[in-house]
Amino acid sequence: MCEKTGILPPNHFGGRPERVTTNLIHLMVKTVKDAWRKGEVASLLCLDVKGAFPSMAVDVLKHEMHQHRVPEGHVEWLGRQLEGRQMTLVFNNYQSEIFDVKDRLDQGDAQLLIAWIIYNLLILQIFQKLAKETGLLYVNDAAALVTGADFHVTHDKLRDIMNHEGGILEWAKAHNCSFGIKKFQFVDLS
Secondary structure, three states: OOHHHOOOOEEEEOOOOOOOOOHHHHHHHHHHHHHHOOOOOOEEEEEEEHHHHHHOOOOHHHHHHHOOOHHHHHHHHHHHOOOEEOOOOEEEEEEOOOOEEEEOOOOHHHHHHHHHHHOOOOHHHHHHHOOOOEEEOOOEEEEEEEEEEEHHHHHHHHHHHHOOOHHHHHHHHHHHOEEEEOOEEEEEEE
């Protein structure tokens, strides 16, 4: 339904038909080469959402589904799927008491992968709004690929994307997510 109605943008890869890693790499290479042809440079900041599925807030997911015009029936169905869940932890001859699971998605559930993709769509809008650049997403990984006259310009764009009001760090806080800072990768391309 999301593919047929155009809810998902073309620059969100992974977990979707015909949106695989090689497509993402081709788009990145094209963007960099287009910048070089204009005498510009590019900077790439790769971000990894830490514990993406376990950190998802169901109420925020439902809000994002409404924001992206997912039909109400689908939103209600997913809400029912995710309510009233319980769990117990078992490891090393220990078993916890049963406790309620309020938020989170089960990682590896193919039906819920699309829910995560909808959950983080706002990241792409942040890239466009704050830097006039196209961001790239691959499931729980985000890449800010920005171009400009020199690296001062591209670094300023990346700083704005991360720190500006309505930026990536604010998105993470509002969406109960954090980034694996040790997994960040930054590359200047000239």
